[in-house]
Amino acid sequence: MCRDDTLSIQPLGDAALIVAPRGDASAGWAAAARAALLATPLAGVTDLTPAFGVLGVFYDPSAISSGPDESAMSVVRAWLRSSLGELSIGETNTARQIDIPVCYDADFGLDQDALAAHARLTRAEVIARHAAGDYVVGAIGFQPGFAYLTGLSPELHTPRRSSPRTRVAAGSVGIGGAYTGIYPAESPGGWNLIGRTPTGQYNASSSPDSLLKVSDRVRFIPISAEKYELLSRQAERTAPHAPNSARPALVRIVSPCPGLTLQGTPQQGQQHNGVSPGGPMDASSQRLANRLVGNPHDAKTVEATLIGPRMEALRDLSLGIAGATPLGFGGARRIELSAGGTIDLRTLAGGSRLYVATPGGFSALSGDTLFGINEQPPGCLQSNKSQRWSLNFSAFGIRDADGTVALRVLRGPQAEHFAAGAWRCLVTDVYRIGSHSDRAGIRCEGTPLLSDNVGAMPSQPVCHGALQVPPDGQPIILGADRFTLGGYPMIAAVVSADWPALGQLRPGDRVRFVETTLAAAERARHAAEAELNRLEAAIDLRRSHDTL
Structure with a gap:
């Protein structure tokens, strides 16, 4: 029998939890806990x-089987206690040892001088200490396959660059604070570069897709520039390629x-590799767009933000349109276009995102052309060419008389770390949506929410709808393309029922936050x-009548 006090379980909104043993746990415990839960799966856990x-x-709270007097979260909590209650703090999986070749040539180690100056060592001493480290993968995040390696010599702990680079090459090895790590793909970055590896860290087309996993032990093996070039050429020849x-x-x-992007259902089960689930910002509107043309939920649709497309049909086709539809559309609608016909969706009304579906789904966007699939999946119905009907639906949330959107929130795990009065400001003041908002995060402008531990907490898993607060005190609401880990304190989380409304917010919109309960x-x-x-049942009924 497990004891209730063996685990610390904290809610992240109404669709996620953070679990840890009481006491100082290790990366090995977290990996072992994940393995134990995978061995005793619970339907609805994603x-x-x-x-x-x-x-x-x-x-998914709506997919957890619960009784009339129990919440979905209580079912998940009970599963966690049953599966993990006897897992000791020091318990680990058998750790793998991964050796990674690194070239410490000065052309790759662009910040070796700065690292040496900060540590008051020579460049050779910095390289020697870095290569001698015995590292452990503490977490994977920031980008797919990016491993945060613990165990860096304290002498080498170095703050991130004050001005991040706009381009860091794939394979670059860097130091950021107390961690070292490898950039799996070219990206902007602020870590201090000490070398580069020719070994690929992540490839979605391979199996396994990520070289490193949490709790792996890692050693860096110094190699020459010549050896680096040889290994790089070998890696290019053996890299898997997606079939055309x-x-x-x-x-x-x-x-x-x-x-304009293409979005399917969120890619679940890959956050441990640093892969954000993604998916539509307004999943309700996307579901309806798909249903209007007989698609399953996971068919890819067009998602247009702020400005919709003007589209020309290259063949006869049906389109399901939902979300922030143009004025005069009357809500979600299915229309038919003959080859050469056009439709103008540029002026969006009432929200920020429009969804366009076609039978079978879109498969790719290349240049100015949208491609479909070769064959329609089972269940997709061909439509009557004269058909044109609409559905009155809006997922744009609860609005006050002045247009302010009310978003319901639950307290976050770091709510108590904020200054006195911060929570009262959050739930009484009105915030405005900033112009730099995107699919990763919706930036709010208003009364600063000051925290007493900004920069003091390690990165933790974060959820859709999390209100993270950076040092300037202006909350950021995480969206579908959020990073999988976040290091800013989380004061609250928007409840999952309001995520579609969150996805329809436009720059300049006014929002207020309303505290609610889990129930x-x-x-x-x-x-x-x-x-x-x-x-969806009404849509199915209408489609069945149209095909009689």
């Missing part, structure tokens, strides 16, 4: 993310649409799911 001795547990497949061209975009949040999620199911 992701398990270990990081620095804690484990993020993500789930022919797809029919369906639509041409005939007007600039910079915020109310779960009721709201179930009510939203029931309403979507009702609308």
Whole structure:
């Protein structure tokens, strides 16, 4: 029998939890906990993310089987206690030893002089101490396959660069604070570069996709520039490539649409590799767009932000349109276009994101052309060419008379670390959505929320809807393309029933935050799911009548 006091379990909104043993846990415990839970799965749990001795547990509240008098979160808590209660703090999986070749040539170690000056060592001593380290993967995040390695010699602890580089080459080995790590892909970055490895860290097309896993032990093996070039050429020859497949061209975009992407359902189960789930910002509108043309939920749709596309059909096709539809559309709608026909969706009304679906889904966006699939999946119905009907639906949330959007929130795990009065400011003041908001984070402008531990906490798994507060006190609400880990304190989380409304916020919109309870949040999620199911049933009924 496990004791209730063996685990610390903290909510992250109404769809995630942070679990850790009481006491100082290790990366090995988090990895072992993840393995134990995978061995006793619970339906509805979507992701398990270990990081620095804690484990993020993500789930769909509407998919957890619970009784009439129990919450989804209580079911998940009971599962965690049953599966992990007897797992000791020091328990680990058998750690792998991974040796990674690194070239410490000055052309790759661009910050070796700065590291040496900070440590008051010579460049040769810095390199020797770095290469002699015995490292452990504490977490993977920032980008897919980016491993935060603990065990760096204290002499080498160096603050990140005050001005991050706009381009850091793939394979670059860097030092940031108390960690060292390897950039898996070219990206901006602020870590101090000490060398480079020719060994690939992440490839979504390979198995396993990530070279390193949490709790792995890592050693760096110094190599010459000549050896680096040889290994780089070998890696290029053996790298797996995604197969090319022919797809029919369906639509041409005939007007600039910079915020246009293709989105399917979130990619679950990969946060432990640093892969954000992604998916639509307004999943409810995307589901309806898909249902209007008979697609399953996971079919890829167009997501347009702030400005919609003007589209030309390259063949006869049906389109399901939902979200922030243009004025005059009357809500979510299915229309038919003959080859050569056009539709103008540029002026979005009521929200920020529009979704466009086609039977079978879109498969790719290349240049100005949208491609479909070769064959329609089972269940996709061909539509009557004269059909044109709409559905009155809006997922844009609760609005006050002045247009202010009310977002319901639950307290976050670091709420108590904020200055006295910060919570009162959050739930009484009105914030404005900033112009630099995107799919990763929605920036709020208003009364600063001051914390007493900014920069003092290790990165932890974060959830969709988390309100993280950076040093300037202006909260950022994390979106679909958030990083999997976050190092800013989390004062609150927007409840999952309001994520679609969150995805429809525009720069300049006014929002206020309303504290709610877990029970109310779960009721709201179930009510939203029931309403979507009702609308989908109505769509199915209408489509069946149109095909008789």
